[in-house]
Amino acid sequence: xxxVVYFAWVRERIxxxxxxxxxxxxxxxxxxDELSAREERYALAFSDRGAIRAAxxxxxxxxxxxxxxxxxxxxxxxxxxx
Amino acid sequence: xxxVVYFAWVRERIxxxxxxxxxxxxxxxxxxDELSAREERYALAFSDRGAIRAAxxxxxxxxxxxxxxxxxxxxxxxxxxx
Amino acid sequence: MTVRVQEGDFDLATExxxxxxxxxxxxxxxxxxxxxxxxxxxxxxxxxYPAMTQRxxxxxxxxxxxxxxxxDLLIIHRHGRLAPGARIMMVATASTHRADAFAAxxxxxxxxxxxxxxxxxxxxxxxxxxxxxxxxxEKALDRW
Amino acid sequence: MTVRVQEGDFDLATExxxxxxxxxxxxxxxxxxxxxxxxxxxxxxxxxYPAMTQRxxxxxxxxxxxxxxxxDLLIIHRHGRLAPGARIMMVATASTHRADAFAAxxxxxxxxxxxxxxxxxxxxxxxxxxxxxxxxxEKALDRW
Numbered sequence: 001x002x003x004v005v006y007f008a009w010v011r012e013r014i015x016x017x018x019x020x021x022x023x024x025x026x027x028x029x030x031x032x033d034e035l036s037a038r039e040e041r042y043a044l045a046f047s048d049r050g051a052i053r054a055a056x057x058x059x060x061x062x063x064x065x066x067x068x069x070x071x072x073x074x075x076x077x078x079x080x081x082x
Numbered sequence: 083x084x085x086v087v088y089f090a091w092v093r094e095r096i097x098x099x100x101x102x103x104x105x106x107x108x109x110x111x112x113x114x115d116e117l118s119a120r121e122e123r124y125a126l127a128f129s130d131r132g133a134i135r136a137a138x139x140x141x142x143x144x145x146x147x148x149x150x151x152x153x154x155x156x157x158x159x160x161x162x163x164x
Numbered sequence: 165m166t167v168r169v170q171e172g173d174f175d176l177a178t179e180x181x182x183x184x185x186x187x188x189x190x191x192x193x194x195x196x197x198x199x200x201x202x203x204x205x206x207x208x209x210x211x212x213y214p215a216m217t218q219r220x221x222x223x224x225x226x227x228x229x230x231x232x233x234x235x236d237l238l239i240i241h242r243h244g245r246l247a248p249g250a251r252i253m254m255v256a257t258a259s260t261h262r263a264d265a266f267a268a269x270x271x272x273x274x275x276x277x278x279x280x281x282x283x284x285x286x287x288x289x290x291x292x293x294x295x296x297x298x299x300x301x302e303k304a305l306d307r308w
Numbered sequence: 309m310t311v312r313v314q315e316g317d318f319d320l321a322t323e324x325x326x327x328x329x330x331x332x333x334x335x336x337x338x339x340x341x342x343x344x345x346x347x348x349x350x351x352x353x354x355x356x357y358p359a360m361t362q363r364x365x366x367x368x369x370x371x372x373x374x375x376x377x378x379x380d381l382l383i384i385h386r387h388g389r390l391a392p393g394a395r396i397m398m399v400a401t402a403s404t405h406r407a408d409a410f411a412a413x414x415x416x417x418x419x420x421x422x423x424x425x426x427x428x429x430x431x432x433x434x435x436x437x438x439x440x441x442x443x444x445x446e447k448a449l450d451r452w
Contacts, residue, residue, distance in 0.1 A: 005213070007213055007281070008294055055213070058215050058216035058219055058220075060220070072215070074216070074281075076281065076283065077294065078278070078302070079277070079279065080283055080301075081210075081241060081277055081281075081282030082195060082241075082253060082273055082406075087357070089356075089425070090427035091438045137360055137425070140359050140360035140363055142364070142423065154359070156360070158357070159441070160422070160441030160446070161423065161425055161427060162421070162428045162441050162445075163354075163356075163385060163420050163421055163424045163426030164339055164417055164421035164424070176320065176324060177319070177320060180320065184340075186342070187342070188339065188340055188342040189337060189339050189340065190336075190338045191336065191413075193334070193335050194333065194334045194336075195333050195406070196331060196333065198330070198404060262337065262339070263448075266337070266413070266414050266417075270410050273410075304407075
């Protein structure tokens with residue numbers, strides 16, 4: 001089990017801020033594939049991969065990053081702080 | 083008659099902050115030549131022309147700038163504000 | 165070094181009272197909520213990723229300290245609802261060399277824009293839209 | 309736009325209280341008297357050319373306003389005796405674009421250093437020396 005958290009419009013499209021996911025995905029991208037296959041709202045949220053950023057255990061990673069040992073994966077749009 | 087003012091080490095070497103000068107110089111450089119010919123302290127103050135900056139009527143100028151119509155000429159070292 | 169993420173406002177004078185002793189120069193940047201072109205912004209809602217934010221900003225701050233000769237460094241970033249005119253965030257850098265203080269402050273801003281987990285939503289009298297990241301913000305990182 | 313040349317101290321918070329309304333970002337630089345390497349600086353004496361100073365700084369400020377999109381601009385420069393730790397000067401720039409605010413503030417600093425009629429004398433417990441202009445300060449102007 002892995003904690004998956006969502007922010008900004010990714011959170012709004014999926015409709016929840018956090019959930020626990022049972023997954024065999026070995027990379028962040030595979031996890032996106034699994035989630036997108038679940039329901040339309042996930043597919044919609046992840047439809048533009050170029051607009052998706054991810055963090056594994058609170059560290060920014062590329063989408064091809066491995067998931068081994070990860071406890072929390074976060075998905076969100078490009079950041080707009082400052 | 084022209085007012086000539088001095089600042090920083092130019093003022094200290096010449097030994098006064100301001101004086102009135104009767105001159106036929108047509109450029110700033112010629113005025114420096116005239117002053118340098120007067121006394122050793124002027125010659126010393128102006129010995130390194132590359133270290134001398136000048137303003138005519140409170141506007142920075144090159145040493146070859148004309149003096150025509152000038153009321154006040156200032157001599158000083160490179161500025162060190164900020 | 166100070167890094168703070170908070171909902172409440174901050175005061176520049178208070179933050180700088182003990183900042184950068186011994187430095188020759190202090191640079192600050194303060195970001196302020198601007199109204200939109202239509203002039204109907206009600207507030208900016210700033211969401212962040214609490215478990216990650218502090219750590220991400222500290223990593224950016226440490227990178228700045230390793231690149232420039234800094235005596236001191238301060239970053240404050242707010243979240244929550246911010247009305248037009250409100251302060252969003254500030255950075256301050258202190259150095260013996262002013263070029264270092266300027267470069268570090270710009271570096272911090274560029275990285276906070278694109279690498280710290282904040283997202284802005286613009287709420288007007290008739291819409292609520294997530295602010296899109298600008299390509300120029302991402303490109304700004306290339307110069308460092 | 310505010311340009312002031314004064315002997316007395318200034319307070320950043322007071323100066324910025326009404327500064328840059330409507331701007332998206334404010335950059336400030338504050339210059340501070342540093343002690344020398346020997347640690348025996350008594351004070352820095354800052355001489356200026358009263359009839360020219362204000363005008364020279366205003367010309368620099370106007371040049372900055374013509375080059376960048378600024379909502380507001382502030383320059384204060386002190387003269388007289390300043391002890392280690394004292395504020396010497398400050399600039400502030402406000403813009404809708406942070407890059408403009410940063411660039412204008414750096415431009416102002418570079419030009420104030422080499423084109424405003426101020427001269428610093430370092431008075432220590434056993435000497436009084438005019439600070440020499442650095443070649444790097446003059447070269448800094450080339451980038452603008």
